[in-house]
Amino acid sequence: xxxxxxxxxxxxxxxxxxxxxxxxxxxxxxxxxxxxxxxxxxxxxxxxxxxxxxxxxxxxxxxxxxxxxxxxxxxxxxxxxxxxxxxxxxxxxxxxxxxxxxxxxxxxxxxxxxxxxxxxxxxxxxx
Numbered sequence: 001x002x003x004x005x006x007x008x009x010x011x012x013x014x015x016x017x018x019x020x021x022x023x024x025x026x027x028x029x030x031x032x033x034x035x036x037x038x039x040x041x042x043x044x045x046x047x048x049x050x051x052x053x054x055x056x057x058x059x060x061x062x063x064x065x066x067x068x069x070x071x072x073x074x075x076x077x078x079x080x081x082x083x084x085x086x087x088x089x090x091x092x093x094x095x096x097x098x099x100x101x102x103x104x105x106x107x108x109x110x111x112x113x114x115x116x117x118x119x120x121x122x123x124x125x126x127x
Contacts, residue, residue: 021046060084061119073123076110080119083111 034042062077082088090110098104113119121127 017050018043018047021050061114062123065123067123070125076119077123079110080114084114086111 060077060080062073062080065073065077067073067077079088079090083090088111092108092110093105094108095103095105
């Protein structure tokens with residue numbers, strides 16, 4: 001037969017995300033036999049969709065900013081992508097004294113704040 005059984009396994013080095021998309025699109029265990037051209041066309045569509053999603057990722061607020069001499073901002077920049085993608089959660093504890101000399105403190109959920117607030121002004125030194 002000149003067709004390809006749509007049931008296949010991932011070989012080392014192949015793109016797991018592309019394989020996952022092919023499975024999500026129903027190319028598993030259906031017994032459907034595809035001609036090579038049909039398989040390649042579906043594979044290209046899935047790859048194009050994956051690349052499109054990847055290019056839609058928002059740029060990081062810290063990207064391209066000179067943070068030298070600002071260790072706290074450097075630390076936030078190092079954690080920004082992981083917090084944005086959910087791979088990490090960072091809680092920031094801040095303690096200071098007000099004009100009356102009283103100690104004030106608070107916690108900031110960095111991942112949540114990245115979703116609800118534009119951090120460009122912080123990385124630009126405006127806030």
